[in-house]
Amino acid sequence: METLYFLIEVLIKNVVVIAVLMFFAAYLTLIERKVLARIQIRYGPNRAGPFGILQPIADGIKSFFKEEIIPENADKPLYVIAPMIVITAAISMAAVIPFGDKLVLFGREIKLVIADVDVGLLYLFAMASLGEYGVVLGGWSSGNKYGVLGSLRAAAQMISYEVSLGLAIIGVLILSGSMNLREIVNAQKEMWFIVYQPFAFILYMICAFAELNRAPFDMPEAESELACGFNIEYSSMKFALFFFAEYTHMLAVAALATTLFLGGWHGPYLPGTLWFLIKVFLIVFVFIWVRATYPRLRYDQIMKLGWKVLFPLTILNLIVTAFFVTVR
Amino acid sequence: METTFMAINMGPQHPATHGVLRLLLELDGETIVKATPHIGYLHRGVEKLAETKTYHQALVFTDRLDYTNGLSNNLAYCLAVEKLADVEVPRRAQYIRVVLCELQRIAAHLLWLGTHALDIGAMTVLFYAFREREKVLDIIEYITGARLTPSFIRIGGVARDIDSNFVKKVKEFVKEFPSRVDEYETLLTENIIWKKRTVGVGAISKEEAISYGVTGPVLRACGVYYDVRKAHPYSSYEDFDFVVPLGKNGDVYDRYLVRMQELRQSNRIISQAIEGIPEGPYKSNDPRVVLPEKDDVQTDIASLIRQFKIATGGFRPEKAEVYASVEAPKGELGFYIVSDGSEKPFRFRIRPPSFLNLSALPRMIEGQLVADVIATIGSIDIVLGEIDR
Structure with missing residues (x-):
């Protein structure tokens, strides 16, 4: 009987989380367009529904009805699989992120996370890397030179930045002594880790831009250079999946930042989940803000920055943190 | 091992x-080994077409060369024809031309x-x-009636006189604009x-830029002091106090800096010109070349005949060849016209700055x-309309 309850609980949590995630990812496109528009003295979408709130739905319907084009010299199986990999990886990242503390419902104590895994952090990074496979395969399999260039860039960028990203958060691991995201959040009950690890937070954010392929590191797409890069040949829902995955990924990375540095669901007065969402969207806002402000770096400069600047800095941060933790 | 490049x-x-520029790039990884520009996708045969039109009719082709810059194109063409027909342009018209060209x-x-x-x-x-x-563009539209293709500067002057409202609008703009340039520069x-x-x-x-015939901000970014407005002043540019900004390294950044300075200098020129616009006619009264006033055409038989003659048959300049150029935003824009004494040009050659810069x-x-x-294509600021002509 207990197993059955457990199954039902997991099922419900899955449905709710995926639904909410999809909702936010869809509306993130609208938020991004609105915020960008405001920064750029424009209105943004305002035709579909009041304040354009139906715009994501209109976009979705449009994507469904667009013609599906598979280029003649594409590697068809990979071409079809690539967007699936990307979206799957992006959604799976949400599984281990705790979005609240505990909820007591019908006498059962429900943890507000789908899977309370001990190596949650490791799982997250594995999934994030997996997503990049989709990007690389998608560009390569579409049989377009711009696509290939985009893929090459994606692969190189992924390798460079995953290392620094991983090292940047090890400081947090040292402080919390756990890889379980719930325990990391609970360790921040007194004080958020951003206070102890401000440097790591900045490094994490910089790497996150690269990880997300967002401006100023949006090399794999770089619409003015590669005319969209890896997704140049994709159309219809396949393109929409890439697009969707990008925004889901953005939410996941922001959620991870919240979990690791901003104390997850902790906060006064408001319910935990609300705090969590507020923090996530603050970080997302920073992502959009930076996109509106900065030009794009060049490919080789990104690589240099990754290996020659960020990598040594993260190591330094790690050593200093380890030193202080040991001394204390 | 043999290396093959990706084209x-x-x-x-x-x-x-x-x-519609096409660049054929040969890449070694992402490094350019060879680049070949292919042009001609926007070819409309303006030069040949102009040989079949009278001098007044050919004016409208010039708007469509560098379509971001209709007024300067008009001016360059009109200067060439005025030189050919030996027409004196009144100072008021010259000042109006300067204001409009600098706005453009x-x-x-x-x-x-x-x-x-x-x-x-x-x-x-x-x-x-x-x-x-x-x-x-609103200001330009207010006075010329068009945003992109004004054809406002005519042979012998401008199409119509400016009014106080125009002066007010320009003054407002000139006052506000420097702070806006600051805003771009902060970003x-x-x-x-x-x-x-x-x-x-x-x-x-520097040397290579000169040998390629590069002009305009791209040349000045290399540190070469060459601006047609200073070197061969036309349309009363010698009356105005402005600086020709120069770069040093000839790279994309210096081109950017030079153009940002030019924005400020153009603003200075406009404010001087709009303050000092002299009274007088807004076009020459040369009966061979310039159309009479519309009121006169309706009341006076001589003007009616003159209007009819010029509008239907054009005018016949002497047998000669002329070259006149202006400092267009992209560089030296020149018109070389050979006249065989008929009402149509015998040869109509354009020196487009973008073509040589490209x-x-x-x-x-x-x-x-x-x-x-x-970054480089953006910095040399090409317009295919005048490259392909």
């Missing part, structure tokens, strides 16, 4: 080639700024620049990423990366 066709449909220069440079920044990834600048460009000039992308990119030496592009981008190609 990639950039354009004619590519978001960053500014129209600001509009053209703002278009360059927005698209160039967008190419390098800074999207917000585009909207800020277009906000002011909109105001300039870009000291931005570390912007500098990383532009400093040392697409550089060309010829230096392969030299600028050799050995650089794909991303630099985009």
